[in-house]
Amino acid sequence: xxxxxxxxxxxxxxxxITFEELRLAARNHAxxxxxxxxxxxxxxxxxxxxxxxxxxxxxxxxxLSVDGLVERPLELSLxxxxxxxxxxxxxxxxxxGNGRALLEPRPVSQPWITxxxxxxxxxxxxxxxxxxxAGLRPDVVEILFTGLDRGVQDGETQxxxxxxxxxxALREDVLLAYAMNGxxxxxxxxxxxxxxVPGWYGMTHVKWLSRVTALAEPFRGYQQAVxxxxxxxxxxxxxxxxxxxxxxxxxxxxxxxxxxxxxxLSPGPCPLRGRAWSGQGRVVQVEVSVDGGxxxxxxxxxxxxxxxxxxxxxxxxxxQAAPGAYDLCSRATDETGLTxxxxxxxxxxxxxxxxxQRVAVVVE
Amino acid sequence: xxxxxxxxxxxxxxxxITFEELRLAARNHAxxxxxxxxxxxxxxxxxxxxxxxxxxxxxxxxxLSVDGLVERPLELSLxxxxxxxxxxxxxxxxxxGNGRALLEPRPVSQPWITxxxxxxxxxxxxxxxxxxxAGLRPDVVEILFTGLDRGVQDGETQxxxxxxxxxxALREDVLLAYAMNGxxxxxxxxxxxxxxVPGWYGMTHVKWLSRVTALAEPFRGYQQAVxxxxxxxxxxxxxxxxxxxxxxxxxxxxxxxxxxxxxxLSPGPCPLRGRAWSGQGRVVQVEVSVDGGxxxxxxxxxxxxxxxxxxxxxxxxxxQAAPGAYDLCSRATDETGLTxxxxxxxxxxxxxxxxxQRVAVVVE
Numbered sequence: 001x002x003x004x005x006x007x008x009x010x011x012x013x014x015x016x017i018t019f020e021e022l023r024l025a026a027r028n029h030a031x032x033x034x035x036x037x038x039x040x041x042x043x044x045x046x047x048x049x050x051x052x053x054x055x056x057x058x059x060x061x062x063x064l065s066v067d068g069l070v071e072r073p074l075e076l077s078l079x080x081x082x083x084x085x086x087x088x089x090x091x092x093x094x095x096x097g098n099g100r101a102l103l104e105p106r107p108v109s110q111p112w113i114t115x116x117x118x119x120x121x122x123x124x125x126x127x128x129x130x131x132x133x134a135g136l137r138p139d140v141v142e143i144l145f146t147g148l149d150r151g152v153q154d155g156e157t158q159x160x161x162x163x164x165x166x167x168x169a170l171r172e173d174v175l176l177a178y179a180m181n182g183x184x185x186x187x188x189x190x191x192x193x194x195x196x197v198p199g200w201y202g203m204t205h206v207k208w209l210s211r212v213t214a215l216a217e218p219f220r221g222y223q224q225a226v227x228x229x230x231x232x233x234x235x236x237x238x239x240x241x242x243x244x245x246x247x248x249x250x251x252x253x254x255x256x257x258x259x260x261x262x263x264x265l266s267p268g269p270c271p272l273r274g275r276a277w278s279g280q281g282r283v284v285q286v287e288v289s290v291d292g293g294x295x296x297x298x299x300x301x302x303x304x305x306x307x308x309x310x311x312x313x314x315x316x317x318x319x320q321a322a323p324g325a326y327d328l329c330s331r332a333t334d335e336t337g338l339t340x341x342x343x344x345x346x347x348x349x350x351x352x353x354x355x356x357q358r359v360a361v362v363v364e
Numbered sequence: 365x366x367x368x369x370x371x372x373x374x375x376x377x378x379x380x381i382t383f384e385e386l387r388l389a390a391r392n393h394a395x396x397x398x399x400x401x402x403x404x405x406x407x408x409x410x411x412x413x414x415x416x417x418x419x420x421x422x423x424x425x426x427x428l429s430v431d432g433l434v435e436r437p438l439e440l441s442l443x444x445x446x447x448x449x450x451x452x453x454x455x456x457x458x459x460x461g462n463g464r465a466l467l468e469p470r471p472v473s474q475p476w477i478t479x480x481x482x483x484x485x486x487x488x489x490x491x492x493x494x495x496x497x498a499g500l501r502p503d504v505v506e507i508l509f510t511g512l513d514r515g516v517q518d519g520e521t522q523x524x525x526x527x528x529x530x531x532x533a534l535r536e537d538v539l540l541a542y543a544m545n546g547x548x549x550x551x552x553x554x555x556x557x558x559x560x561v562p563g564w565y566g567m568t569h570v571k572w573l574s575r576v577t578a579l580a581e582p583f584r585g586y587q588q589a590v591x592x593x594x595x596x597x598x599x600x601x602x603x604x605x606x607x608x609x610x611x612x613x614x615x616x617x618x619x620x621x622x623x624x625x626x627x628x629l630s631p632g633p634c635p636l637r638g639r640a641w642s643g644q645g646r647v648v649q650v651e652v653s654v655d656g657g658x659x660x661x662x663x664x665x666x667x668x669x670x671x672x673x674x675x676x677x678x679x680x681x682x683x684q685a686a687p688g689a690y691d692l693c694s695r696a697t698d699e700t701g702l703t704x705x706x707x708x709x710x711x712x713x714x715x716x717x718x719x720x721q722r723v724a725v726v727v728e
Contacts, residue, residue, distance in 0.1 A: 017381035022389055022465060023625055025395075026477055029408075030390035032552070034417040044393075044408030044550055051622050053398040101386060109623070113390055152621040186408055188396070258415050258517040259473070261387055 017101070021111040028328070029142045030115035036251040039119065039305040039314065040090065040181060044119030047094045047202075048188055049110060050205050051160055051223075052151030054310050055208045059192050068144070068213035071135030078178060078192045084125040085176060089198065090304065090311035092119040092277045096201035096228055096241045099344065099353030105349030114249060114357045119275075119311050124177030128170045131214070136166075137339035140214040143169040148208035156222050159263040162206055171324050173198050176209065194203065196312035199279035201352070203228050231348045244279030246340055248286050248315065248332035252359050263361040266269070270321040274298075275312035278334035285333040287316040292327035293342045293356060299330065321363045328359040371501040381465070385475040398613040400639050403483065403669040404454065404545060405488035410482030411566075412552055413459045413474060415524055415587075416515030419572050423556050428540070433576035435499030442556045448489040451539060453562065454484040454643040454668065454675035460565035460592055462607045463708065463717030471714030476614060478721045483639075483675050486560045488541030491576070492534045500530070506580040507533040509559050520586050526570055527583035528561065537562050539675070540573065561606045562674035563643035563718070566593050573640060579686035594711045603630070607719040608643030610704055612650050612679065612696035615619035616723050627725040636663075639676035649697040650679040656691035657706045657720060663694065672690065685727045692723040 017025075028049050059078055066074040070306040082338065086147030095116035100107055102114070108277075131143065147160040168174070168265040178185060185191040190207030197239040229238035251273045265306045276283045287296040302314035315330070344355040392413050399409040423442055430438040459480035464471055466478070466649075495507065511524040532538070539560040542549060549555040554571030561568045567587065581587075593602035615637045618629030638648045651660040666678040679694070697703040708719040 017383070017386045019381070019465075020623055020625075022381045022386065022475055023477060024623070025386055025396035026390040026479060029393040032391040032414065032418060036553075037420055038551075042551055044412075044552055046408075048408075050396065052620050053453060054396060055402055056398075101383075111386055115390060151619045151622055152628055157619070167619075187399075187402075187406055188408060241477075252417075255515045255521070256416050256517055259384055259388070261384075264516055264521070318500070336606075 006049065006105060017111055018108065021108060022123065024110045028110050030112065031118050033115055033249065034250050036249055036273070040121060043181065044188065045181070046120060046189070047093070047095060048115040048148070049097070049116065049202060051153065052149045055148040056187075056190050057148060057192055057208060062192055062210070064193060064209060065211045065351065066130060066134045067211065068138040069140050069216055070214050071137065072133070074130065074134050076130070081125055081176060081178060081193065084129075085172075086123055087123055088121050088123040088309035089175065089196070090119060090121050090306050091198045092117065092310065093202050093205060093310045094244050094247065094277070096203050096351045097349070099355060100350030101354060102355065103344055103346050103350050107348055109350060117249070119305065121182065121305075122175060122177040122195060123179035123182070124175035126172055127174045127176055127195075127212070128172060130176070130304060131170065134214075136214050141166055142215045142218050144211075144213040144215050144219050144282045145206040146211040146213065147206045148210050153222060154226065158222055160206065160223060161219070161221045162204055162223050163215065164204070168197070201241055201244055201279070202351065203241070207285040213353035227349065228330060228351065229349065230351055234348070237298070241351045244277065245352050246276065246278035246280065246283060246332040246334045246338050247275055247354045248276035248330040248340065249357055250274040250328060250330050250359050254361060258320045259360050263359065265321060265361065265363055267321055267323050267363050270319045272317045272319050273314065274330050276315050277312035277346050278332065278338065280336035280338055282309055283313050284335045287331045288317040288319070289329040289331070290319060290326050291331050292358065296331065326361045329356045329357050330362055381475055382472065385472060387510065388474045390398060394476065395482050397479055397613065397616050399686065400637070401611055404485060405482040407545065407547070409711060410484060411457070411459060411478065411480040411552070413461070413566060414513070416513045419512040420551075421512060421556055421572060426556055426574070428557060428573060429575045430494060430498045431575065433501040433504050434578050434579055435501065436497070436699070438494065438498050440494070445489055445542060445557065446539060448493075450489055451489055451537075451540065452485050452487040453537060453560070454483060454485050454670050454672035455560060455562045455685050456481065456674065456676045457566050457569060458487050458611070458641070460567055460715045463719060464714030467708055467710050467714050467717060473714060481613070483669065484544045485546065485669075486539060486541040487543035487546070488533050488539035488560060490536055491538045492536060493538055495534065495578070496538070498578075500578050503580045505530055506579045506582050508575075508577040508579050508583050509570040509573060510575040510577065511570045516591065517586060522583050522586050524570065524587060525583070525585045526568055526587050526716065527579065528568070532561070561570050564700050565605055565608055565643070567605070591713065594715055595713065596709070596711050598712070605715045607700065608641065610640065610642035610644065610647060610696040610702050611718045612638055612640035612694040612697045612704065613655070613721055614634065614638040614692060614694050614723050618725060627723065629685060629725065629727055631685055631687050631727050634683045636681045636683050636692065637678065638694055639678050640696035641676035642696065642702065644701040644702055647677050647696050648699050651695045652683070653680040653693040653695070654683060654690050656722065657693050660695065683702065688728065691724045692725055693720045695720050
């Protein structure tokens with residue numbers, strides 16, 4: 001998407017979504033915000049972004065090919081992968097386009113608001129020992145991952161493909177995952193196998209994985225070199241989207257209005273709760289504002305599920321709610337010092353918008 | 365929604381969706397159309413319409429109350445319900461608002477296109493014996509079902525409530541369901557208990573069920589008397605939405621374009637497949653058109669999962685695809701003679717729009 005001309009405000013005004021965007025919003029599921037109550041997101045509530053179609057995979061005939069610049073190409077069945085050493089890791093995944101629909105002018109693609117996130121316990125076998133077994137040749141610089149999902153984007157017919165640098169691919173927590181929350185992968189989450197690269201935005205975790213290929217040159221395919229690039233002006237430089245920026249979300253308190261989703265609650269003590277994550281480093285601080293971001297107070301931080309460095313941390317804040325209308329916000333800061341901005345910074349693909357969430361609440 | 369003034373075309377033109385509608389589309393999941401390949405919809409792909417929030421239910425403290433005009437009020441734990449006779453039934457559920465976003469002018473609510481559907485095997489215990497055990501008084505005319513989901517709609521704070529006439533409630537296939545596809549209900553599908561009324565649109569199948577109340581007067585609450593009413597003119601009569609009208613959907617052939625969802629495929633024999641259902645009676649015929657509904661040919665009908673009278677039937681049609689652009693359609697007819705219209709008929713709430721689906725395909 002990064003190549004597109006930034007849309008003009010008069011063409012795509014905030015609050016006016018195209019039919020094509022609606023069609024994407026229908027099939028790509030967000031996590032309803034009340035699901036922030038669960039440390040591990042239940043089946044069916046984790047966000048989903050599926051570029052093309054969910055493939056139908058006959059696992060009897062499926063093999064993972066490990067090929068390219070290797071000494072010993074491998075063909076691994078699901079059974080063979082399952083008999084290798086297994087690792088289980090709670091990991092928070094977020095779509096790189098989360099927050100896109102709040103940008104002005106709005107980049108036209110999947111129109112996420114703030115809920116393209118979820119946390120699961122992924123079980124799989126580490127990738128690095130498999131690459132070592134295959135024997136990487138000395139000139140290998142990147143590992144390419146190919147999924148079985150196939151379609152057309154910006155006029156280019158393609159299999160879904162993303163690469164990692166060799167250093168990143170050899171990290172010990174990079175998994176070939178065949179289970180999610182203790183069950184085989186659901187079709188929409190990549191059955192039978194997907195890549196998990198903890199800390200990175202969702203596009204990296206290639207689903208329906210069929211090939212792992214060692215390359216001597218950096219991969220320049222569509223999903224790597226055209227999409228998932230930060231470009232802030234039409235002809236400006238492009239910076240690849242990689243790891244998740246810090247973000248915090250609040251479980252909306254009270255009860256909702258069906259249509260406006262404004263929240264209603266009674267005066268009195270009201271615990272505010274949410275979760276915060278970052279792919280850059282551990283979240284070390286969450287603040288809460290009840291006045292739309294003008295003033296901030298520290299929330300109490302809890303521990304991530306199984307103390308995973310790659311999963312969201314819960315936070316709580318006791319609010320004394322007096323009658324009135326409020327704009328509730330929370331803000332995460334990670335150990336690298338990165339924090340969430342009050343306002344989004346625009347880029348042509350609508351990536352990495354981690355501006356603070358605003359929850360409209362009426363106390364009465 | 366039925367009370368609202370029909371929106372004017374200049375306010376809500378087709379192709380321009382409001383931000384509030386997008387927010388609903390993000391949290392209320394549609395079934396991606398390729399999931400039509402599964403006779404039983406996998407977890408997380410079944411459609412979801414949640415008026416308010418998904419409640420958090422502690423099953424240890426949860427009881428189903430059976431009260432109102434009964435001789436012996438009951439309080440039933442999940443364990444007690446599970447020890448009663450169990451019935452499992454494949455049932456297709458469809459939202460009454462499916463197709464709403466295709467109406468012109470578009471009624472403003474959850475903006476479904478065509479995919480608000482899914483089929484599951486629901487397991488539960490029949491309602492009728494429980495009502496008999498409680499002892500309905502002679503003046504009972506309706507049974508009211510109350511869920512734990514609470515919120516505000518059109519300014520009215522409410523628990524979600526729907527009623528059935530006594531005749532309908534006593535049908536032997538009306539279930540208090542605690543399992544879906546052999547697993548406890550997921551939170552978003554009504555854990556720990558929901559009503560299943562095979563054949564009816566989704567609003568009837570009250571989730572997070574907490575009370576079953578015998579009434580001597582017809583229930584006139586919001587979700588019964590205001591919403592879910594067909595009203596074709598502003599001051600015209602209102603007819604309640606009840607059973608699903610016949611509908612057929614096609615699994616889109618070929619591969620998709622990411623954004624437009626136009627399908628691309630090569631010339632040659634192309635099997636077209638889909639599923640068809642009706643809550644009025646068994647589907648007896650499905651026809652296919654490859655020219656946007658000008659000419660029709662019969663598809664081959666298969667059997668519903670477990671031959672359930674309440675689940676969709678698969679259909680197939682062998683298409684000889686020659687190069688060109690096509691508008692593929694399918695049309696279901698049920699045993700009562702009801703069939704799908706080519707064009708939608710408008711009503712203020714956008715209910716029961718079973719006009720034929722159109723799938724844009726390019727053969728090249």
